[in-house]
Amino acid sequence: MATTARLKFAGITKTFPGVKALTDVSFEVMPGEIHALLGENGAGKSTLLKILSGVQRATSGEFYVDGAVAHFRRPEHARAAGVAMIYQELQQVPNLTVAQNMFLGHPLKRAGFLVDRREQERRAAEALAMIDPSIDPARPIRELKVAQRQVVEIARALLDKAKIIAMDEPTSSLTPAEFESLATVIEKLAASGVAIIYVSHKMDEVFRICHCGTVMRDGQVVGVVDLKATRQEDVIAMMVGRELLQEEHHSHVRDDVRLEVRNLSSVKTHVRDVSFDVRRGEVLGIAGLVGSGRTELLRLLAGVDLIAGGTVKFDGKVLKLNNPRSAIAAGIGLLPEERKREGIIPIRPVSINMALPSLGRFAISGIVRHSAIKKRAEEILKQVNLRPFQIDRPIKLFSGGNQQKAIIARWLAAGSQVLLFDEPTRGIDVGAKAEIYHLIEELAAEGRSIVVVSSELPEVMRVSDRVMVMRNGRIAAILGRADLSEQNLVTHAVGEAAGKSQTKQEHRYV
Amino acid sequence: MSDIASNSPARPSRLFSSFSVRDAGTLIGLVLILAVFAVLVPGFLSERNLINILQQSSINACLALGMTLVIISGGIDLSVGPTAAIAAVISATLLVSGYPVPLAIVSGLGIGVLCGLVNGVLVAHVGLQPFIVTLGTLSTYRAIALIYTGGNPVLGIPPEFRALFNGSLAGIPSSVVIVAAVAAVAWILLKKTPIGEYLLAVGGNEEAAYVSGVPIALTKVTAYVISGTLAALASLILIGRLGAAEPILGNLWELDAIAAAAIGGASLMGGKGSVIGTILGAIILGAMRNGLTLMNVQAFYQLLATGLIILFAMMIDRVTRGRE
Numbered sequence: 001m002a003t004t005a006r007l008k009f010a011g012i013t014k015t016f017p018g019v020k021a022l023t024d025v026s027f028e029v030m031p032g033e034i035h036a037l038l039g040e041n042g043a044g045k046s047t048l049l050k051i052l053s054g055v056q057r058a059t060s061g062e063f064y065v066d067g068a069v070a071h072f073r074r075p076e077h078a079r080a081a082g083v084a085m086i087y088q089e090l091q092q093v094p095n096l097t098v099a100q101n102m103f104l105g106h107p108l109k110r111a112g113f114l115v116d117r118r119e120q121e122r123r124a125a126e127a128l129a130m131i132d133p134s135i136d137p138a139r140p141i142r143e144l145k146v147a148q149r150q151v152v153e154i155a156r157a158l159l160d161k162a163k164i165i166a167m168d169e170p171t172s173s174l175t176p177a178e179f180e181s182l183a184t185v186i187e188k189l190a191a192s193g194v195a196i197i198y199v200s201h202k203m204d205e206v207f208r209i210c211h212c213g214t215v216m217r218d219g220q221v222v223g224v225v226d227l228k229a230t231r232q233e234d235v236i237a238m239m240v241g242r243e244l245l246q247e248e249h250h251s252h253v254r255d256d257v258r259l260e261v262r263n264l265s266s267v268k269t270h271v272r273d274v275s276f277d278v279r280r281g282e283v284l285g286i287a288g289l290v291g292s293g294r295t296e297l298l299r300l301l302a303g304v305d306l307i308a309g310g311t312v313k314f315d316g317k318v319l320k321l322n323n324p325r326s327a328i329a330a331g332i333g334l335l336p337e338e339r340k341r342e343g344i345i346p347i348r349p350v351s352i353n354m355a356l357p358s359l360g361r362f363a364i365s366g367i368v369r370h371s372a373i374k375k376r377a378e379e380i381l382k383q384v385n386l387r388p389f390q391i392d393r394p395i396k397l398f399s400g401g402n403q404q405k406a407i408i409a410r411w412l413a414a415g416s417q418v419l420l421f422d423e424p425t426r427g428i429d430v431g432a433k434a435e436i437y438h439l440i441e442e443l444a445a446e447g448r449s450i451v452v453v454s455s456e457l458p459e460v461m462r463v464s465d466r467v468m469v470m471r472n473g474r475i476a477a478i479l480g481r482a483d484l485s486e487q488n489l490v491t492h493a494v495g496e497a498a499g500k501s502q503t504k505q506e507h508r509y510v
Numbered sequence: 511m512s513d514i515a516s517n518s519p520a521r522p523s524r525l526f527s528s529f530s531v532r533d534a535g536t537l538i539g540l541v542l543i544l545a546v547f548a549v550l551v552p553g554f555l556s557e558r559n560l561i562n563i564l565q566q567s568s569i570n571a572c573l574a575l576g577m578t579l580v581i582i583s584g585g586i587d588l589s590v591g592p593t594a595a596i597a598a599v600i601s602a603t604l605l606v607s608g609y610p611v612p613l614a615i616v617s618g619l620g621i622g623v624l625c626g627l628v629n630g631v632l633v634a635h636v637g638l639q640p641f642i643v644t645l646g647t648l649s650t651y652r653a654i655a656l657i658y659t660g661g662n663p664v665l666g667i668p669p670e671f672r673a674l675f676n677g678s679l680a681g682i683p684s685s686v687v688i689v690a691a692v693a694a695v696a697w698i699l700l701k702k703t704p705i706g707e708y709l710l711a712v713g714g715n716e717e718a719a720y721v722s723g724v725p726i727a728l729t730k731v732t733a734y735v736i737s738g739t740l741a742a743l744a745s746l747i748l749i750g751r752l753g754a755a756e757p758i759l760g761n762l763w764e765l766d767a768i769a770a771a772a773i774g775g776a777s778l779m780g781g782k783g784s785v786i787g788t789i790l791g792a793i794i795l796g797a798m799r800n801g802l803t804l805m806n807v808q809a810f811y812q813l814l815a816t817g818l819i820i821l822f823a824m825m826i827d828r829v830t831r832g833r834e
Contacts, residue, residue, distance in 0.1 A: 304721055328723040342721045345714040347781055356711055357723040359704040367702045410722065 004067040006031045006195035007052075007164050012061035014047055014219075021047045024061070025221050027214045029164070034186060034196040036206045036213030036227065039239055040429035041399045044219040045199050049166050052197075053085045054078035065164065084157030088169035088427075090149050094142035099124035101141050102156040127155040131185045147178035154185060165189065166197040171205060172427055175290045175455070183209045201429060202456075203232050215239055240431045249481070252281035252445040253465050259418050259449050261301070264310035269296040270473035273310070278418070278449040283440060285464030286453045287489050293473035294453040295337050298420040301451075302334035303327030314418065328357050333411030337422040337453075339400065343407050346396035350386065350406045351377035353395045358414040380409045384439060401425075401432025408439060419443060421452045425459060437463055457486045469493050529786060532775040532827075536790040539773075539823065543794055547801035554801060561683065567796030568685040571789055572744040573763055574770035575689075575696045576737030578788045581771050582700075583733040584713035584780025585633060585640035590741040590767055591760030592651030593625040597742035599655050602664035602755035611671050619742050625651055626738020630731030648764070655757040663756040667749055675750025685747045692740065697785040705732055713780025769816070770795055773823040794819065 005028035014022040022044045029035040037045050050056040052063065054072030062069050065081050072078040078085075092101045099121040100107075108123070110116035124137035132151045141149060150170055157165050167186075171179045186209055190196055200206050206213065207227055215223050215238045222238050259278040265271060271293040278284050286294045299305040301312060303321040312319045319330045327334075336342035345353055355362060355373045362372045377391045384405040386398075395403055404424060411419055421440070425433045440463050444450055454460045460467055461484050469476045469492040477492040547554045573590050580587045601618035605611065625647065632643040677684045700706035708729040711719040720726050741760070749755045772778065773794055774787025798819060802812045 302721070323723075324721050325723040325725060334721060336718075336721055341715075342717050345711045345718055345781070347714055348710060352707060352710075356707065356719070359707055363704055366704075367698075368704060368707065370702075 003031060005029060005064070006033075006066060007197075008064040008067075009048070010062050010064070012048065012051060012058045012063060014044075014051065014056065015059045020219060022051075022058075022219045025216070025219075026061075027221060027224055029195045029197060031163075031193045031195055032190050033212070034190050034198055034210045036210035037197055037199045037216065038206065038213050038235060039216035040431055041401065042218075042429075043216040043239070045216060046168070047219075048216075049085065049168060049197070049199070052078065052164075052166060053083060079160055082161060082163035084160055084162035084165045086150070086153045086157065086165060086167045086170055088172055090146075090153060092141050092149060092153070095140055097121075097138050097140055098128075098135060098144070098152050099137040101152060102127070102137070102159055123159065124155065127158045128152070130158060131155060131188065132181075145178070147174050147182060150174070150182060151185060154189070158189075162194060164195045164197070166199070168199045169201065169427065170198075171200060171202060179205060201427065203236065203430075207232060217241055236430050239429075249462060249464075250441055250445075251465050251481075252441070252447075254280040254282075254447070256280050258315055260311075260313040260316075262311045262313075264297070264300060264312065265308040266293075266296055266300050266473075267306040267308045269293065269305065271296045271300060272473050274470075274473075274475055275310075276468055276475065276478065278451060280447050280449060281444045282465050283444050283450045283452060283463050285460040285467040286451060286470060287455075287457065287460050287467055288470035288476070288493050290455065292470040292493065294470050295422055296473070297470070298334060298422050298451065298453060301327065301418075302332055302420055304334065328414055328416070331415065331417040332420065333357075333414060333416030333418070334420045335404070335407050335411070335422060335424055337426065339403055339407065339427075344395045344403055347394050349392045350381065350395045350398065351391040353406055354380065354409045354413050357410060361413075376413055377409075380412050381406065383412070384409050385435060399428070399432070401428035401435070404428060404432070404436060405439070408436075408443075412443075417448055419448055419450045421450065423454055424452060425454070425456070433459075457489055460489070461486070471495055530775075530784065533784055533786045533790065535826065536774055536787045536794070536823075539826075540790050540794050540797065543797050543801070547797065547804075551801055551804045554804065559800070559804075561681075561686070563793065563796050563800045564686045565683040566800055567792045568683070568689040569744045569747055570763070570766045570770055570795060571792035572689045572692060572740050572747065573737075573767035574774075574788045574792050575692055575785065576733075576740035577764075577767040578771040578774070578776050578783045578785065579696065579700070579709060579733045580640075580737045581768070581776045581778060582709045582713045582780060582783040583730050584716065585730065585733065586644060586768070586778070587626075587629060587734060587737045588641070588644035588764045589625065589629060589647040589651055590737060590744075591763035592648055592655060593622055593738050593741040594745035594748070594760035594763060595655040595755075595757055596625065596651055596658070597621040598745035598749045598755035598759050599659050599664055599757050601746060602667055602749055603659075605668055605671055606664055606666050611668075611674065614671065615746060618746050619739055622739040622742025623735055624738070625741070626735035627731065629738065630734035633734065634727035634730035652757075659757040661757060663754050665754045667753050667755070672750050672753055675747050685751070688743070688747065692743070693785055693789050696736075700783075700785055705729060709733060710781055713782070715781070766795060769820050773820060775827070791823075 008028040010026050012022055012025040025048060039045050047056065051058050054075045054077050057073065064070060065083065070081060072081070093104065102124045103120045108116045108120050121137045128135050128137060131154060135144065135148055135151060141152070144152065171182060174182060186196060198206065198210055210227050212224060212226050213235070214221055215225060215235060217239060225235060256279060257277045258280050262275045264274045274297060288294050296305065300307055301321070303324045303326050307321060312321060314330055321327050351373055354377050359368055362368055374391065381389065381391055386402055386405050395406055398406070424436050440450055440452065452460065452463055466478060466480055467484060467489065468478045469489060471493060476495065479488065544555065553559060577587055577590065597618040600621055601614045604614040604617055629644055629647055632638050633640050675684060679687050700709065708724045711724050712726055712729050716726060745760065748759060770791035771783060771788050773791035774784055776783030776788065795816060798815055799812055802815060
């Protein structure tokens with residue numbers, strides 16, 4: 001080969017006590033290449049990135065940067081060698097400025113000990129100019145959008161003269177438009193000779209920007225594929241080790257309306273005048289842009305945010321939704337968007353996480369019967385297929401998909417009849433995704449009414465019987481399955497005449 | 511690590527399984543300290559001295575149990591000493607004025623409830639930070655005790671009250687019996703009631719607990735009320751022993767209580783803590799002081815030893831928890 005690989009892994013093996021996390025991992029990334037690292041959670045991607053960035057050390061095997069063997073003992077070593085990491089959860093200090101964040105840990109000094117803010121801002125502006133000149137280096141990070149923060153993080157890598165940039169799920173909280181602008185930045189970087197390692201569960205994005213990809217499973221490389229000449233289904237099959245059937249949607253809608261929402265408005269958000277019904281066994285999808293009020297609507301229904309006006313009826317009875325407790329008592333359960341922040345109690349066992357809202361059901365005269373919790377947890381967690389099936393294990397030790405199953409189990413244990421799923425498959429892998437879809441269908445078949453908010457259009461279209469599109473806190477349209485197409489959903493989400501003030505709203509509900 | 515290991519073995523017995531690996535570590539620490547003093551101090555392990563240690567630890571253990579619940583909920587209660595002082599001077603005043611003993615006890619405990627309620631409401635309903643709230647009430651409550659008594663001790667506590675708190679039951683000091691009973695109740699509360707799970711959940715992740723329908727405010731207020739009540743109970747034990755109530759009583763009690771809870775495995779980040787561990791932690795501190803006093807070690811060095819044992823316990827904690 002004419003050029004040396006920018007990055008080359010040769011036989012990397014990593015063992016932890018009792019587990020072999022990586023076995024003989026070898027592949028190379030050329031300068032200017034955008035290389036996808038693909039695999040389900042637990043396939044070993046994170047471990048490999050940790051080794052690359054000097055957080056952990058390989059048990060055996062070597063890797064080379066520009067042909068020189070790398071011995072990174074600490075993250076500083078990796079940075080000095082031109083390896084930059086961009087994490088899903090940004091490592092930034094919100095109250096500091098863009099420039100301060102970019103020089104965090106190694107500030108520019110003047111007279112030996114004073115921080116040279118002006119010079120920092122000048123250089124930060126220089127780095128930002130290459131990718132997004134609209135960002136002011138003197139602004140506090142907290143005033144930036146998530147996508148802009150990602151850009152700052154990339155600019156920081158440029159400042160460090162990074163030759164290799166590894167990105168771990170950089171787009172998990174970005175809108176499609178934001179992704180496009182980030183993609184442009186990434187392509188620009190690659191064109192300048194930087195090697196990019198791109199980790200994402202979003203296949204569309206991977207196929208959109210990556211040239212080739214290394215597919216991992218169970219700590220081993222199962223193949224290196226040319227993404228321009230491979231089908232998405234084939235890559236997924238390689239990742240999960242089996243064919244994932246593109247299954248048909250099964251409808252379980254019955255005739256009776258269970259949830260009736262009329263003219264619902266929020267106190268603190270822009271959700272206004274929302275009306276819709278959900279029938280028994282129905283899955284109602286909610287699509288819309290980020291900020292269109294989807295999450296906020298679910299939070300109203302779950303009693304988390306305060307209702308300003310309107311009514312919510314369940315089985316004909318008007319509900320008082322003052323707080324989550326009252327919503328739960330009424331049979332409504334919320335699977336929150338941010339699982340870590342709003343879903344799990346990390347160090348408590350799965351069984352307790354499951355039983356938390358329904359502890360009263362497991363108590364006799366004020367004493368909780370742990371045997372009863374255990375019995376019920378075994379039943380329900382088996383139904384949702386928790387893996388590994390260890391109900392006493394702290395929930396933080398489970399993968400995202402399995403944490404999600406445990407939260408679903410929480411509402412089954414509480415007997416919830418209305419389930420509100422907010423981005424149920426965000427950040428979880430392809431295999432677990434399919435399981436969640438099955439579970440949604442199963443729960444609908446049992447007669448529950450389900451509302452699913454999702455930013456992934458194929459997902460909404462896969463699980464929903466009807467889709468409600470939201471825009472600016474209001475309902476833009478409610479579409480039956482016959483009218484479902486990505487085109488149609490996007491049109492309603494953006495608004496026919498984007499930018500024009502909407503004087504008339506369509507109020508359609510069945 | 512300790513949490514997982516404590517749960518995974520094939521449940522030998524219910525009681526044993528509630529005794530976590532972390533608690534076992536605290537127990538080993540206690541055994542080591544007892545062993546060292548047994549070598550250095552003749553008669554240290556005599557029945558009399560062991561009972562002595564328990565008695566000397568009982569007041570701190572009582573406070574530390576309440577503190578543990580507050581810490582588990584993600585808070586802190588710096589005001590336990592002054593709470594105890596108000597309860598002490600008011601109970602003592604009632605006793606000296608000839609009011610019946612039960613009334614004085616109920617009033618004292620009532621003061622504890624009230625002080626805890628103020629803390630709890632400010633934290634849970636007003637939404638202030640626990641550290642600041644209880645730092646404020648630390649001064650406020652102390653001032654109330656001083657103003658109420660004019661700074662003078664209340665002397666002449668009647669013998670029937672003293673017999674109750676400073677007597678003994680089958681050779682065991684009543685303070686030890688009382689605190690053992692409190693510990694049993696606290697253990698049940700934490701392990702067997704919804705409020706115990708709520709405390710762990712609120713401290714573990716308040717936002718998730720809220721979305722899951724946990725009554726956040728009620729849970730927090732309960733923790734502070736219990737802490738205040740136990741501080742008042744501790745003060746009754748003390749004035750029973752001393753026969754007098756001083757308004758400056760309970761100075762720096764909060765620090766010993768926090769130390770006992772932390773040695774016992776409570777995490778100041780919230781969500782974690784153990785009744786058994788806290789009791790063992792209080793006994794460790796008590797045994798240390800007892801042993802060093804018997805060795806005629808200067809008080810300065812006792813303070814030094816207390817400080818070192820806390821730091822040592824935390825370091826062991828960090829190392830054994832290892833990779834998290």
